[in-house]
Amino acid sequence: MYFSFFERLIISLRNLGNHRPLLKPFVIIVTPLLRFCDYIRKKLTHNTKKIGLLLAAGIVFLFLFGQFLFGENIEGLEKVNAYDYGRGVKDFEAGFLSVSPYESDENYKFKADEFGFRADSDQDNQYSIIKEDTPKDAEEVLAANTKKQLAEQVKEESELANLSADDWRLILVNKQHPIPEGYEFELGTIYKGMKCDARIIDDLSRMIDDAADKGVSIIVCSPYRNDSRQNALFDNKIMDYREEGLTYMESYALASTAVTVPGSSEHQIGLALDLISNNYSSLNAGFAQTQTGIWLEEHSWEYGFTLRYPKGKEYITGIEFEPWHFRYVGVAAAKYMKENGICLEELIDQL
Numbered sequence: 001m002y003f004s005f006f007e008r009l010i011i012s013l014r015n016l017g018n019h020r021p022l023l024k025p026f027v028i029i030v031t032p033l034l035r036f037c038d039y040i041r042k043k044l045t046h047n048t049k050k051i052g053l054l055l056a057a058g059i060v061f062l063f064l065f066g067q068f069l070f071g072e073n074i075e076g077l078e079k080v081n082a083y084d085y086g087r088g089v090k091d092f093e094a095g096f097l098s099v100s101p102y103e104s105d106e107n108y109k110f111k112a113d114e115f116g117f118r119a120d121s122d123q124d125n126q127y128s129i130i131k132e133d134t135p136k137d138a139e140e141v142l143a144a145n146t147k148k149q150l151a152e153q154v155k156e157e158s159e160l161a162n163l164s165a166d167d168w169r170l171i172l173v174n175k176q177h178p179i180p181e182g183y184e185f186e187l188g189t190i191y192k193g194m195k196c197d198a199r200i201i202d203d204l205s206r207m208i209d210d211a212a213d214k215g216v217s218i219i220v221c222s223p224y225r226n227d228s229r230q231n232a233l234f235d236n237k238i239m240d241y242r243e244e245g246l247t248y249m250e251s252y253a254l255a256s257t258a259v260t261v262p263g264s265s266e267h268q269i270g271l272a273l274d275l276i277s278n279n280y281s282s283l284n285a286g287f288a289q290t291q292t293g294i295w296l297e298e299h300s301w302e303y304g305f306t307l308r309y310p311k312g313k314e315y316i317t318g319i320e321f322e323p324w325h326f327r328y329v330g331v332a333a334a335k336y337m338k339e340n341g342i343c344l345e346e347l348i349d350q351l
């Protein structure tokens with residue numbers, strides 16, 4: 001009769017128990033275990049195909065999901081094996097927990113500190129890098145950020161500090177601020193009868209030339225106006241409204257939003273210019289969409305000009321959107337206004 005390995009073991013143990021009564025309890029405990037092993041063995045030998053398939057499925061399963069089963073699942077943390085220094089740094093930045101079993105442990109530890117992680121050494125001498133709720137160097141990070149902000153603020157302030165409300169280029173002229181009595185300046189000629197403050201002609205010419213190089217046409221249509229010209233323009237506008245049947249007061253109010261009240265026009269101090277192009281000569285909002293209008297909006301600051309009555313600032317300037325009216329303020333002020341989206345009234349307020 002054939003006995004299996006386990007059956008022979010059971011028989012031997014039984015004999016042993018019979019000869020040495022002291023070992024009987026051991027035999028009683030071990031025998032059922034051996035019987036169970038023998039039972040498994042029988043199953044295995046009778047169902048090899050099934051078992052093989054099961055084993056194969058198990059291996060595939062472990063291969064696919066082993067990472068989840070055997071990785072340390074610590075809530076809120078991910079564990080990755082970082083095999084090289086660069087990889088580890090990236091993990092820290094991404095907020096991962098990293099374990100580095102290799103020689104650059106010290107580097108990881110060092111980097112961990114830098115990124116606000118805590119490095120713990122466990123029995124296997126691996127470092128668990130754990131992101132702390134409050135990074136060790138949070139205060140330092142905060143201080144660095146504050147420093148950066150301060151530096152930016154100082155820079156901004158210094159840009160402002162370079163500007164002065166007393167600068168001739170920043171003279172504020174509007175309905176509330178008429179041209180100061182006795183205001184004097186030298187007139188220069190742009191071309192033909194066109195004049196403006198002599199001090200701005202160089203920048204103006206450079207702007208027109210540079211634009212021309214880019215294929216953008218800029219034509220000065222209305223530069224300096226003397227008092228009588230401004231008066232005439234204003235009176236004409238009032239007449240237009242009067243003819244439409246409005247009262248003088250109504251006409252005056254409307255005219256003052258379209259044509260600057262005499263004595264408060266920047267055209268009268270030679271620092272403002274109405275600009276058009278060779279294929280768009282109307283002074284209306286449509287100019288903003290033309291090639292020239294777009295170029296001026298983008299680049300005029302580089303030559304010290306600012307779009308004086310921008311869209312959205314009507315409540316401050318008291319003048320409707322005039323994409324053609326440019327005012328010379330100097331490059332520093334024009335740059336600051338452009339960057340901060342403010343108009344001249346707002347800039348003067350800050351000085």
Ligand SMILES: [Zn+2]
Nearest residue numbers: 272273274325
């Ligand atoms: Zn104008």
